[in-house]
Amino acid sequence: MLILTCPYCGVAADETELAPGGEAHLTRAGVESSDEDFEAYLFQRKNPKGVHFERWRHANGCGKWFHAARCTVTNEVFGTYPAQTLEPPKEILDEIVARRPGWTLETGP
Amino acid sequence: MRYSAFQIVRQALRGHQGWPRAWGEATAKPRYDAIVIGAGGHGLATAYYLGRNHGVRNVAILEKGWLGGGNTGRNTTIIRSNYLQDPSAAIYEKSRSLYETLSQELNYNIMFSPRGVMMLAQTEHEVRGYRRTAHANALQEVQTEFITPERVKELCPIIETRGPRYPVLGALWQARGGTARHDAVAWGYARGCAEMGMDVIQQCEVTGIRSANGKVKGVTTTKGEIDCDKLAIVVAGHSGVLAEMAGFRLPIESLALQALVSEPIKPCMDVVVMANTVHGYMSQSDKGEMVIGGGADGYNNYTQRGSFHHIEETVRALIETFPMISRLKMLRMWGGIVDMTGDRSPIISKTPMENVFINCGWGTGGFKAIPGSGWATAEMVAKGAPGALAAEFGLDRFREGRFIDESVAAGVAH
Ligand SMILES: Cc1cc2nc3c(=O)[nH]c(=O)nc-3n(C[C@H](O)[C@H](O)[C@H](O)COP(=O)(O)OP(=O)(O)OC[C@H]3O[C@@H](n4cnc5c(N)ncnc54)[C@H](O)[C@@H]3O)c2cc1C
Ligand SMILES: [Zn+2]
Numbered sequence: 001m002l003i004l005t006c007p008y009c010g011v012a013a014d015e016t017e018l019a020p021g022g023e024a025h026l027t028r029a030g031v032e033s034s035d036e037d038f039e040a041y042l043f044q045r046k047n048p049k050g051v052h053f054e055r056w057r058h059a060n061g062c063g064k065w066f067h068a069a070r071c072t073v074t075n076e077v078f079g080t081y082p083a084q085t086l087e088p089p090k091e092i093l094d095e096i097v098a099r100r101p102g103w104t105l106e107t108g109p
Numbered sequence: 110m111r112y113s114a115f116q117i118v119r120q121a122l123r124g125h126q127g128w129p130r131a132w133g134e135a136t137a138k139p140r141y142d143a144i145v146i147g148a149g150g151h152g153l154a155t156a157y158y159l160g161r162n163h164g165v166r167n168v169a170i171l172e173k174g175w176l177g178g179g180n181t182g183r184n185t186t187i188i189r190s191n192y193l194q195d196p197s198a199a200i201y202e203k204s205r206s207l208y209e210t211l212s213q214e215l216n217y218n219i220m221f222s223p224r225g226v227m228m229l230a231q232t233e234h235e236v237r238g239y240r241r242t243a244h245a246n247a248l249q250e251v252q253t254e255f256i257t258p259e260r261v262k263e264l265c266p267i268i269e270t271r272g273p274r275y276p277v278l279g280a281l282w283q284a285r286g287g288t289a290r291h292d293a294v295a296w297g298y299a300r301g302c303a304e305m306g307m308d309v310i311q312q313c314e315v316t317g318i319r320s321a322n323g324k325v326k327g328v329t330t331t332k333g334e335i336d337c338d339k340l341a342i343v344v345a346g347h348s349g350v351l352a353e354m355a356g357f358r359l360p361i362e363s364l365a366l367q368a369l370v371s372e373p374i375k376p377c378m379d380v381v382v383m384a385n386t387v388h389g390y391m392s393q394s395d396k397g398e399m400v401i402g403g404g405a406d407g408y409n410n411y412t413q414r415g416s417f418h419h420i421e422e423t424v425r426a427l428i429e430t431f432p433m434i435s436r437l438k439m440l441r442m443w444g445g446i447v448d449m450t451g452d453r454s455p456i457i458s459k460t461p462m463e464n465v466f467i468n469c470g471w472g473t474g475g476f477k478a479i480p481g482s483g484w485a486t487a488e489m490v491a492k493g494a495p496g497a498l499a500a501e502f503g504l505d506r507f508r509e510g511r512f513i514d515e516s517v518a519a520g521v522a523h
Contacts, residue, residue, distance in 0.1 A: 001417060002408075016418050020408035022362070039508040043360035043451055047349035049411050072363075072410045 002075050007082050009062040021055030023047075024067050025087055049073060051096055051103060053088055056080075069096060112216055131300040135308035137335050141169045143490060144328060144337040146315050146351060148172035149181040150291075151468050151475065152343035153298035153309075154483020155490065160305040162484070163491035168307040169337075170299075171330060173314035177295030180345050181476065183445035185368050185402040187381055187390065188477040189226040189286035191253045193242050194513045196501035197454060198249035203498060204481025208289060211480060217297030219289050220395070224380055226286030227256075227264060229430070231275040231386040239281035253283045265380050272429045275387055288381060288392055294479055318354045324463040325355075340465045341490050346411065346446025348469035357461045359469070360507045361448050365415035366405040366473050369424075369442035371434070373397030387426030391434075399434060401427065405447060405473060415444035447472045452512035457486055457499040466490050467504075 002015040011017075022045075029041035046052070052072045057065050067085070069078040069092050078099065079092045088105070096103055110116065110129050120127050143159060145152045148170045159165040172178075188208055190201035212219050230236040239255055246253040258270045258277045270277035299309050310332070317329035318340065327336035342351045346363040373396050383390035388404040403423030406416050420442060428435045450456060450470040455478070457468050468486045471478060485498035495503060501513060 015416060022408075035508050039360075040358070043507045044358040045349070045360065045362050045409075046358070047362050047409055049347070049350050049363075052409065054408065073412065075410065075412055 002070075002077075004056060004068050004077060005080050006058045006061060006064070007066050007080050008064050009058065011058070011061055013058060013061055017058065017060040019057040019059040021057055021065065024053040024055045046106070051078070051100060055083070071100075131296060132303035132309050135169075135303075135310050137169060137171075137308065137310055137313070137330075137332055140327075140336040141308075142167040142337070143339040143341065144168070144335060145170045145341045145343055146328070147179070147342070147344040147347075148176050148295070148299065148309060148311065149179040149343065149345060150177070150294050150298065150479035151181075151345070151471065151482050151486070152341070153295055153302060154479050155341055155343055155468065155486040156302045156307055156483075157298045157305075158484050158487035159491060160302065160307060162487055165487075165491055166305050166307060168302070169335065170302060170307065170309045171313045171315055171328070171335075172309070172311045173331075175311050176299055176309065177292055180445040180447060181295050181479070182292055183368070183443055184291055184476045185390065185392070185400050186288040186291050186476055187226060187286070187383070187392070187474075188221075188289060189283050189381075190251050190477070191226075191228070191242060191246055191281055191283045191286070192515055193245050194454075194515060195249060196513050197515055198246065198251050200481045200485060200498050200502075201478055202249070202251050202481075203484065204478045205285065207480035207484065208477075209285075211289075211294070211297070215297035215301050217293065217300055219293040219297050221287065221289040223285050223287040224392075225264065225282065225284045226381040226383065227261065227283075228281040228383045228385060229261070229268075229277050230255075230279045230281070231277060231384060233278070235386060236278050239279070242281055251283075252285060253281055256280050256282045265378055265382055267377055267431055267433050268382065269430055269432050275384070275426070275429055277430070286381065291476060294476075298483075315351065315354070318351070318462070318465070320355075320462055325465045338464060339490055341468065341486060342460075342465065343468045343486070345448050345469060345471065345475070348448050348467065352460075352467070355460060355462045355465055359456070359467075360450055360504075361456075361470055362409040363411060363446050363448055364405045364408070365410055365412050365444040366402075366447045367415040367419055367442060367444045368400065368402040369420060369439050370394070370401065371399040371437040371439050374399070374437070377433070382430075384427065384430055387423075387430065389423040389427040389430075391427060391431065398440065399437060405449070411446050413444050413446055449473070451507070453515040454513035455482070455502055456504055457482065457489060457495060457502040458504040459489070459494070460504070464493075
């Protein structure tokens with residue numbers, strides 16, 4: 001069973017206690033954006049085989065949204081971090097590189 | 110060799126020493142007219158109909174693992190065509206009708222068993238939903254009917270229709286739906302492809318897609334570089350990985366979906382039953398095992414294993430509807446990586462790279478679609494543009510908001 005530690009209440013929560021919220025750090029396309037950007041925001045996903053940044057909610061706990069970095073092949077968790085950020089914090093990135101040498105953060109859309 | 114009763118007798122008299130291999134071990138040529146990535150049912154059917162319907166025979170099918178080792182060999186084999194929207198009804202019904210004669214067409218017994226598929230309505234909402242589907246199906250000339258709980262009990266006596274939490278209020282019944290042997294579908298198409306001179310190359314993973322001026326040139330594989338004029342990506346759960354190689358992104362997320370089988374028991378159920386409210390479905394295999402499928406994981410992953418609590422939920426819910434399975438021992442469970450789109454409909458489309466085509470997004474329900482999907486994809490690859498069956502399933506529908514919403518018809522993993 002997947003276990004994530006909630007960065008707010010510190011509880012190591014089973015996945016049955018959590019609600020998945022999909023890919024993290026999407027840039028919201030506004031009314032002024034092109035159809036392409038809107039499509040990318042609404043539908044297109046990285047869906048990587050490997051390191052994935054994602055949103056979770058501690059649904060049957062404190063109820064708050066947070067972020068996690070997880071490997072989609074092994075379910076290994078690199079760390080969790082609060083939702084109030086636009087990109088993964090440095091300590092999470094360092095942890096990923098330590099365990100996945102050569103991995104780099106993909107930037108851009 | 111054509112399989113026949115005569116051959117069985119002849120080979121038996123020769124001590125079964127004369128059977129040829131169903132498909133040969135192929136080594137890749139430097140160039141093909143078309144390459145299909147992925148030897149699951151959809152990839153093999155695409156190649157088969159490219160040769161059979163369009164005369165394109167200089168074709169290779171590249172598979173990173175073994176034939177049918179993806180979802181095609183991991184699914185619970187339910188075949189039905191009782192979807193809601195017209196484009197879905199067209200392609201799924203084409204597929205179901207091709208299944209009816211597929212054993213003869215391929216000269217390979219795929220064990221198609223049109224035993225009937227029943228989708229239980231266990232809430233008022235479902236009753237309304239399925240009545241609507243039955244009406245839609247009538248207009249689409251797909252034979253289905255909404256049946257009463259009494260008829261449900263008659264067709265499947267082991268169902269408890271008066272359960273306290275999930276009473277059976279009726280069902281959507283498709284008498285011509287059923288099951289088939291999943292491996293045989295892959296093997297039969299592979300044999301057909303090999304007979305037309307195509308190369309089915311296993312243990313050959315595509316690791317890169319090469320292009321020049323936005324047009325595909327070929328692929329890089331673990332067995333070297335291979336050139337092609339046209340490329341079809343048909344890799345289900347790995348579609349995102351291949352799309353990345355070709356430089357575009359898909360409206361798809363990959364999830365693990367699980368199934369399990371019980372110890373074999375005497376025949377007790379000769380229809381397929383799906384219970385979408387409780388997220389479970391069940392049929393009995395020819396060996397007597399109860400084949401059970403459940404819900405998909407909620408978060409994307411490539412674990413090919415899935416979360417255990419989904420199995421628990423599925424079995425817990427099915428026990429109320431089928432009390433007699435409560436003492437059954439489960440033999441095996443497994444997972445496959447399914448490719449989910451937002452509207453629960455597949456993608457059969459051209460892509461941003463010229464001469465690269467993609468067939469994916471069948472998610473939890475593409476086994477039933479293999480013949481029809483192969484038919485439609487072959488037409489698109491051969492002609493360079495989708496025909497009538499595939500036209501509505503293009504990638505552009507997401508940008509244009511033209512969804513083919515099947516979240517009700519496909520409400521459960523199947
Ligand atoms: C548990 C479960 C139950 C299901 N039950 C049903 C059901 O009852 N009815 C129904 O209609 N559908 C069902 N489905 C869905 C159905 O199995 C799939 O939609 C269908 O089999 C997809 O076929 P495919 O040929 O597209 O993919 P696959 O059979 O997965 O084939 C894709 C192939 O591509 C190969 N590949 C991937 N990457 C590469 C690469 N880089 N290079 C070369 N090859 C590559 C893979 O190894 C694989 O063999 C179920 C699925 C699961 C997992
Ligand atoms: Zn918490």
